[in-house]
Structure formats: structure tokens, C-alpha cells
Amino acid sequence: MHTRIETIDPACPDLRVISEAGRILREGGLVAFPTETVYGLGGDALNPEASDKIYGAKGRPSDNPLIVHIADREALGGIVREIPPKALALADAFWPGPLTMIFGKNGRVPLNTTGGLDTVAVRMPSHPAARELIRRSTGYIAAPSANVSGRPSPTKAIHVIEDLRGRVEMILDGGPVGIGLESTIVDFSERIPTVLRPGYISVEMLEEVIGTARVDRGLMAEDSSARPKAPGMKYRHYAPRAELVIVEGEESRVVEAVNGWIQEKESRNMHCGVIATDETAPLYRVGAVVSMGPRGDEEELARHLFDVLRRFDSMDVACIYSESFYTPRMGQAIMNRLLKAAGHRVVQV
Numbered sequence: 001m002h003t004r005i006e007t008i009d010p011a012c013p014d015l016r017v018i019s020e021a022g023r024i025l026r027e028g029g030l031v032a033f034p035t036e037t038v039y040g041l042g043g044d045a046l047n048p049e050a051s052d053k054i055y056g057a058k059g060r061p062s063d064n065p066l067i068v069h070i071a072d073r074e075a076l077g078g079i080v081r082e083i084p085p086k087a088l089a090l091a092d093a094f095w096p097g098p099l100t101m102i103f104g105k106n107g108r109v110p111l112n113t114t115g116g117l118d119t120v121a122v123r124m125p126s127h128p129a130a131r132e133l134i135r136r137s138t139g140y141i142a143a144p145s146a147n148v149s150g151r152p153s154p155t156k157a158i159h160v161i162e163d164l165r166g167r168v169e170m171i172l173d174g175g176p177v178g179i180g181l182e183s184t185i186v187d188f189s190e191r192i193p194t195v196l197r198p199g200y201i202s203v204e205m206l207e208e209v210i211g212t213a214r215v216d217r218g219l220m221a222e223d224s225s226a227r228p229k230a231p232g233m234k235y236r237h238y239a240p241r242a243e244l245v246i247v248e249g250e251e252s253r254v255v256e257a258v259n260g261w262i263q264e265k266e267s268r269n270m271h272c273g274v275i276a277t278d279e280t281a282p283l284y285r286v287g288a289v290v291s292m293g294p295r296g297d298e299e300e301l302a303r304h305l306f307d308v309l310r311r312f313d314s315m316d317v318a319c320i321y322s323e324s325f326y327t328p329r330m331g332q333a334i335m336n337r338l339l340k341a342a343g344h345r346v347v348q349v
């Protein structure tokens with residue numbers, strides 16, 4: 001398949017291009033597009049064949065449901081059975097934005113879109129191009145992250161091109177995204193609203209609006225006895241090709257340990273990478289050192305994570321050591337992705 005790649009101004013996209021993309025979606029084709037979180041791989045959420053195509057293009061397991069993207073609040077009522085009052089409160093506070101909520105679905109949403117579930121995940125993005133595209137589609141775009149299943153999510157158009165060129169009709173290049181981690185997912189099926197995937201919006205921010213919320217027990221855990229409620233969270237994800245190990249401990253000990261390990265590996269002709277911060281990068285004497293940004297700026301750390309993971313794929317490294325990033329607000333979201341990328345390999349020093 002030929003993939004058209006169109007560059008757009010993210011704040012003020014060319015409406016002729018967006019209309020053309022909307023037409024492709026209405027006709028059952030696939031368009032990858034920027035959102036404020038990561039790039040999405042869009043298809044018409046109400047068309048079962050379009051959903052099947054999304055799974056095919058990504059190589060995504062068919063039990064891993066898709067998030068439906070809407071452009072205005074009225075659209076929500078068109079696909080769900082009911083809207084819990086707490087969901088309305090969260091929509092008031094955080095939509096449009098990086099929050100996904102799970103609702104009971106009505107008959108308009110095909111099971112192909114929801115991975116066979118009776119529920120549907122819905123988000124209203126704030127990105128102007130995404131919103132314009134939704135309006136010019138059927139109003140409902142199913143869009144998982146626009147990466148091949150298992151790879152780090154795309155935060156730049158080049159990541160999408162690497163993974164999906166030849167598998168989708170069009171890629172809209174709106175430049176690097178603003179947040180860089182996928183949306184926070186909240187489920188209301190139990191008494192206490194539950195975060196199924198941490199993101200830019202933290203549990204504390206949710207609690208300010210709706211009182212108590214909790215985090216799904218299966219989220220940060222490695223063992224499958226605490227099975228995550230979002231089916232997708234059980235799959236290996238975000239993985240760079242090289243083996244990734246997270247090294248935890250006091251900063252100077254982490255630096256010393258990593259320098260020692262890499263020196264030893266280099267003596268056997270194995271090259272290694274390091275995921276560091278602006279502050280620690282100069283302290284690593286060996287290896288391919290990549291900084292996530294200043295440790296004090298967690299939004300920048302989050303924005304760079306997936307790009308940093310992908311960057312190692314084009315380097316000849318056999319292993320990657322990463323510092324940990326338990327920052328105050330987004331630390332849980334960053335570490336959830338990093339732990340998955342590392343297959344939960346963590347060494348304490």
C-alpha cells in the first residue's frame with residue numbers, strides 16, 4: 001500500500017488535508033495522526049472492518065481493546081449506555097485532554113473495536129488536528145498508539161513512518177507531541193474509581209475532583225496473579241531491541257556501578273547504552289549515554305522517554321542501563337512504561 005505523508009501545522013492544520021484524511025476514515029481506511037499524548041493509528045470506530053485493519057497494521061493481539069476518540073461531549077452519549085456522575089465530573093475537569101474513561105458500550109460500537117468487551121474506552125483529545133480530524137470523520141475514531149505492537153509508542157512522525165509506512169493510507173506529520181506518554185485510563189466498574197493505566201493526570205489530580213481513587217493492583221506488578229484490568233497492560237510493551245536494566249540506588253552508587261559493568265562489557269567488545277539525566281550524563285565515562293533531560297523537569301523526562309528508547313535501536317548496543325525516574329507527579333506513569341520496557345529487570349545497588 002502507498003502511504004501518503006502530509007506535513008501539517010499542529011495548531012492550525014490545512015483543512016483540505018484534514019478533510020481528505022477524514023474521507024479516508026469514513027471509507028474504512030487508516031490514518032495515523034498526532035494527539036497531545038502520542039501519535040494515534042486511526043480507523044472508524046463504528047466500522048468493524050476498520051477496527052480489524054487497525055489490529056492487522058499494528059500486529060496487535062485481538063483481545064486488546066481500542067480507545068475511541070471523540071471531539072465533543074455530545075458524542076459520548078451516542079456510544080455508551082450510561083455516564084456515571086463521577087465520569088461527568090472528570091470530563092468537566094480534564095476533557096479535552098489526556099484522560100480516557102471506560103463506559104458500558106451500546107450496540108453502535110462493534111465488538112471488534114472493544115476486543116470483545118461489553119465496555120468501551122473513550123477519550124476527547126485536545127490536539128487541534130486530532131479534533132478537526134474527528135469532526136471530519138464519522139465522529140468516532142478508534143486509535144491505539146501508532147506503533148507496531150510491542151515497540152515504544154510514537155512521539156514523532158518519524159517513529160510512525162518507521163513502523164507503519166506501507167500499512168496505512170495516510171500519516172499526518174504534526175511534529176513532536178507535547179506530553180509523550182499515553183493517556184491516564186480510569187474505570188468506574190467498581191465502587192472506587194480505578195486507574196488502569198497511569199498517565200499525565202495523576203491519581204492525586206483525579207482525587208481532587210472525585211474524592212478517593214485507586215490504582216489497579218496489577219499495574220506496576222510483575223507477577224500475573226495481580227492481572228491488570230486493562231487487557232493491554234499485560235503485554236510486553238515499549239521494548240527496545242537491546243536488553244534494558246533499571247539500576248536503582250543513591251546517585252553516586254548507580255553511576256559507579258554502571259561505569260564498572262560497562263567497562264567490563266566493553267573489554268569483551270560488547271557496547272552498552274545508558275539512560276541518564278542532564279546532571280548525571282557527564283559522570284558516565286563509558287557507553288553511549290543519552291539524557292532524558294533535567295531531573296527536575298518531569299514533563300521533559302516523560303516527553304523524551306519513548307524517543308530515547310527508540311534511539312538505542314539504531315545504535316549497536318547489546319544492553320542498556322537506565323536510572324529510575326520516580327518523580328513527584330508523573331513518576332508512576334514514567335516508571336510504569338520503563339519497567340515494562342525493561343521486562344521488570346531492576347537491580348538495586
Ligand code: AMP
Nearest residue numbers: 065066119120121144145230231232233
Ligand atoms: P493504546 O491504544 O495502545 O493506548 O492502548 C489502549 C489501552 O487501553 C490498552 O491497555 C487497553 O487494554 C486499554 N483499554 C481499552 N479499552 C478498554 C476497556 N474497554 N476496558 C479496559 N481497558 C481498556
Ligand code: MG
Nearest residue numbers: 144145153182
Ligand atoms: Mg499502545
